[in-house]
Amino acid sequence: MYNKGSQSGQLIIFALVFMLIMTTAAVSLISYALLNLKGTRQDYNQNKALYLADAGLNKAIYELNRNPDYNGESDTALGEGVFSVSVTTLTGNSKRITSTGFIPNSANPKYFKTVKATLSIDNSVIAFNYGVQAGTGGFFMTGGSTINGNVYSNGNIVATNGVRITGSATAANPPALAADQVNDSPAPIDPCTSSTCVTFANTSAAQDFAQSFRISQAVPLSNIQFYLKKVGAPSNATVKIMNDNAGSPGSTTFMSGTLSASAVTANFGWVTVAMPSTPILDPAQTYWLVIDAASNSSKYYIIGANSDGYANGTAKVGRVGSSWSSTTPAGLDGYFKIFLGGGTSTIGG
Template sequence: MFHDSSFMVRKHGQAAMTAVLILLFVSLAAVFGASALALREAKAARNNESSRFAYFAAEAGVEDGVYRLLRNKNLSPAYSVTLNGATADTIVTNISSAKKEIKTVGDFSNTIRAVRTEVITGTVGVNFFYGVQVGDGGLEMGNNSQVNGSVYSNGSITGSGLITGDAIVAGGILQNPSVEWTAQNSDNFFATISTNRDIAQSFMANTNGNLNRVSVYIAKVGNPTSNITLRITNDNGDKPATSNIASAVIPYTYVGLSAGWVDASFASSPSLTNGNKYWIVLDYGSNSSVNYWNWRKDNTDAYAGNTGKYTSSWSSGSASWTNVGGDLAFRAWIGGTNTRIEGVTIGNSSSGTGRANLFVGATVHGSSCPNQYCIVENPAREELPISDGVIQDWRDEASSGGTCAPPLCDALGNLEIMNGSSKTIGPIRIPGTLKVSNNAALTINGTVFVEGVIDFSNNCIIKLAPGYGANSGVILSDDVINVSNNCTFQGSGQSGSYILLLSAKVDPTEEVIEVSNNSIGVIYYAQGGKIEFSNNASAKEAVGYGIEMENNATITYESGLQNVNFASGPTGGWGIDYWQEIVP
């Protein structure tokens, strides 16, 4: 019995020990399992935090690139940013002249996230309503020269050519402004808040006569999309009166991000009296903290007896005007010069009218003047449709693509494409000259700015890249442009796409663009000088300070030119096409 009892005790002890060991193992397993789960969760949390930081950095890189585009700041092809210990490497790719891809890879502790956006440029809309539009230099027409379309000129139309549409000649202005304050050394923003929507500058008339043109030195900030109304008012106790004596619309597309002179003329020019004070008022109907305007000023306020002021609503009887702390830059032309239509033929026996304050030996609507279609009046001026500020924006747009250097250009910055060769360029700044000749082809993939002479000749082909779509492109020079011997210009291949060839050289006495010998298919623009067409030269459209059409030259207007959209980053603004996370 005793033996059996001892055995049973040992047996029960072993069972207890086994149960304890099993319980210990279960407890240890639970502890290790919980610890492993906690470690996994901690690791997941760390990975999630790393992933979030990497993503935030990638977003920041893309946002920085978009911000630089929207604010017209320098945007490098590749750059890096750091955020909360994460790095973001960004690559900017020019897909076309009107489209960029911004891709950023964010990295935090070897955790990678990537974001990509595609931005597309807006456009600068320019209206060409006439086959030929001419400034104060006027239009001279040689034997058998012809404009297939209408002509609007601020100077005289003379010669012996044919205009198939209508011809309008406005009264001329003096070469120099009558009154001006052109000094400007600081910005003066307006339409940023409701209390500064309207802004004005006073001036004193120094002669009796009609106010035929006013220029203001302004720029846009961001992308305001409503027009400005320029008003002329009398003085009312050292502030503008609450009604205007004349007004004109400044289209928002006419103003660049770069400050420049913006011209305005009036449907009915007001008569000013020598010694009286008047006000130039810029009236804007809204305000924005990101899209607004800048009328540059001279903060010395040295224009004696005159100054700039702003208010919330110029026409309100209770308007409170506040000094801007200086004089706002302006120019004003009072009085004018006589102009005429002389010698040319306008229309045919069933069409065509002429409008001018004098007709001399002209034939209109099939018979010699005077007749009912030779309308004697003083038409309003029509200012040329591209401002200095927009032209400067195009320079900046081209320069954003880099400066031409070897091996594309030579050491002096000259680019020559010759003898059947072809190249694609743009956006680009060429510091020297550009020459395309002898069956060579040049494809434009972005705005091209040439500081020197442009020479296109001998069966050359100049065309836009397909990426322009329905938009048009710009080639501009600060010097003379020569086009000769059967050069052709082509858009992108889509309807409404054209090339604008623009000389920004200012010399009213010189031919800054010379076109000859069957060169076709382009819009020519020279607001600071003359354009000469000779020897069967032709064009889609011509706009210049003055235009000379030699024997047999032809300009044929296309109706699509009424609203030409030029692809341009800075002025047209950029928009987001898409924005998404991608696999790194």
């Protein structure tokens, strides 16, 4: 016989049992989460105490380098806690450092860690005594900054806007001037042929000449030489160092100088172009030497060239800001020299 009341009672019992199971599971999960959170907090605070102890150890080493009679300190505040340091003499040249970090304080610490180290005292003179040492790129200070110590640079030291160096400042000269990249053994070029000369600045399609290269060291670029002659009386040209973009000159100019037309004659000869600004190029990057000239069918330049004479680049003709093409025949390299180094470093602002 069907008993509706009996079935309803069974459903209520099942619901209560299910709710009890779910409540127990929820309580277990919450308890686990709280326990895990507590453990995480403990680990976090234990690590903070350890970092405080390490800070005290480093402070003791610093102080002993300044004053061999330093014997420690107590309750030095740092961050969310304090550290205390004791120094014990073991021998004449050996000391034991004990540093303890406390969270939040040493009187009633909730967490603490202790580190120990044995320090040997050496009275020899340390060779490096500079607060800052810079390479050939030089050293720049601004914004009222201060260096507590000496400064040594292999390039210029430039300091502006109220900066301060408490010690000495030394600006060493860069390496002596030397040819770094060269294609400099021109065979007799008379008369010109398509494989010994590259003509440019006579048409818009070959208005400019470009030669890719890579330097061997990060030293300021001083000047460039080209093996050139002119036809007629072309105007001055601009020599640029430009970035590489997929095997052709890009759109970024790193430095530029003037190729004086009066320095070029009707016969081939080496012509020097000085660079007024000398940023340091990256030996890992490819760059382009570009002679940017005006186009005139009766007033133009010719650069001596050979086939694959330079291993680190190739020559192209075209126009800055437009398209570039391989030489005809392809694979020619212009005669050029790139000089790095030289000059005198300065200190100023």
